[in-house]
Amino acid sequence: MLIMKLKQKMDTAYQPCRIVFIICTIFVGFTIITWLGLFLGQSVLYASETIIALCALAVMLLLRQNELMVVSILAIHLYVDWYLGLGGIALLLACMLLINNYMRRSPAYLWQEPRHLWLWGLFLLLSLFSALHGISLADALYYYFNIVVGAFLMLWLGIVIVRTPQNLKYALGFLSAFGALVAIHAIIQATTGQTLFASTRFERYFTTISNYVIADTFHRSGSFLINPDSSGSFFSMMLLLPLGLFCASASILGKLFYAVQVALITIALSFSYSTGGWAAAGAGLFVFIMLVKQTRYRLQIIMLSILIGIMILNFFPQQFSIQLQHAIAPNELSLRQGAWLTGIQVITAFPLTGVGLGRYAYIMRAEPYRVIEQYRPLAHPHNSYLELAALAGLPVMVIFAVLLIISFYAALQNWRPTEGKKCLWISSGIAALVALSMNSFVASGWTLAPLAAIGWLILGLISSPLLKGRQLHEAEKELSGEAQS
Template identity: 45%
Template sequence: MYWLGMVVVYDKASLQRFFQLFTFMSVILAAHTLFQSVTGTILLASERVDTFLSRTDVAYYQMASTDTRRIGSFFIDPNWNGAFFALAFFLPLGLFVASSSVWQKLSYLLALVLILLALLCTYSTGAWIALLMGLIVFLVFIGSVASRILFLLVGCGLAVLVFFLFPEQIALQMQHASANNELSLRIAAWQTALLVTQAYPWFGVGLGHQAYLIRSNMYRVPEQFVVLSHPHNSYLEWAAMAGIPVLCIFLVLIGIALQQSCLNWRRAEPAVKPLIGAGIASTITLSINSFSINGWTHFALALIIWPILGAVASPLLRTPDGEAKNG
């Protein structure tokens, strides 16, 4: 998927089309998330999904002491759904900054609002934290001073819109973030994964959630009061399931890709910088979110982020003399 992203992007126009396709997909998923939040129905859901969501231990991921349900949409789990919208947010944001047409800016602004509303329905604390960190990264890579000012104005406007129109949802988000067992259970899961990694440092317990579910139980710390099939951390997941060498290879791959992306950004024309910066911010956002969930190691999220990273790291964006193409 990383290679595919590199070969389909070769100039500004192709990078724009690539991000536009992802934005269109994100808007559809955001609309479905909002639809599910209103109706409680997942479109095209199989009988297996309906059975899973009707279980008492899942209960649509209902928030404690409320009637509010965290929405997972096609990702089922709201944390995965939130991780997707957090990384996808930067693609229309980059298109918004890079575009010169008024109607295109309005279209991308509408996409940003829909994605933010969908993210709000997930009540994913990790996704919101990652999004805020990603916004700082995007501010660095946005390009010109004028673009930074425009970004700050749009960002403040969206923040005010969300806070004033959805105060109840914001309050529930804060309640969920401060719940007693949220952070403590995550830390306990990480401690268990570290013990598993210490016991199996070279090759791990084997790839797959069933292998981890069975073999990690004997190393489970008392604070982890439930048995988990993964450590809710992509980096610890690689180390515990596949071994420390595989984790190191994984980190090197991401580091090289980000290095190539930064090289493209430095050599790019001003109109291309926001697009490359958006891809870098998306990657950093999922990387931060992957400390609290299995983001990089999720089968769907990985297939989404790798072509985005490949697109902004594509050597085809650079001409033989080292200058970036401007389309």
């Protein structure tokens, strides 16, 4: 027992060193390969970068850096699966990580299954039935595995990797850094017009969509999420994570680090010109302030929010003005209302089975039910809950909502006994999910593959029964120590 405790303390002490070593190794490896690729050609470059990525993931797996690996899987899901359109590579990696954790389970690395497995089984089964009625089997299975199966896998991963509150801190920290990196990419895209690590896959798509240009001069940034509304959903969710880490940090350097991340994500959100994104971020911020239990932390959140708001108004006044014009534009509201009404018409026509899962099923089968207010065809009803009901039927949408509510309730159960930093970490996660859930009423949030993966992972992190058990164990130790003294 003593040897096990010493090993756990050494693992905790050397955790930051291992993480820094892995990140530096990956950075150096990709830098060298990139320079070689300039001389040896693009095919050699892509092959070499793939090898480096696989080696990096293998090192993370061996060193049990679960938090870093799962965020790396999300990055692959965003760039490789979604932006490059290569399919379900991230889901395979998620399965591999889950199997690895199961095979290496021990008293120090506990194994935990999601709650209400029978309900998840029903959700997977009914959704599969709808997938079989899609436009094409390949398209239906892409949607099924990324949205339905992916939700189950990412929630399970989040539950398993959080053994202590420290694991939660690491996971949220890596997610926050990931959001800041995507924000830097979006800012560069918006200010220079150049997309780093661009793909030609969407060039034709962009030329046919005029919605991404405002006032003939301002381009809405979508970054790797492509659609600016999706980008706004992403940044409104990710904004709350560094805000919680900012308040929890005890050092000036740490607070500055997280404040910079908050500023970058806020600027990137402004360049998306997403009205729904701003409204969702505001709702999440309000919930975060309500969940924080100490007044001094609430004051820190409010002061930082005011400071960044003043910075946005002073340094980006024209963008703020354009955002207001975009928000009150009559055609925007009319199109959204039309999309919702069309979605309701489709649900009324197919209440039990929907039109079939898939990315293209709705745009092809909803046309006979399109209302006048929706003046052009849309791939979805701009509402994740209506989208699920329209594609898979009301029973699937109801089960989805129940699973969300159950997981939110479990997160609140974990939040209830916490104080101080742990409360801030869980509160920021809940607030981020509130932002995603609110934005899902006006855009694809829970039904967009990269956003859904991040959302379900965060939900698993903050609702993990392992986290609650460890908190109760620590509270009992504190009480017993006070009684002995």
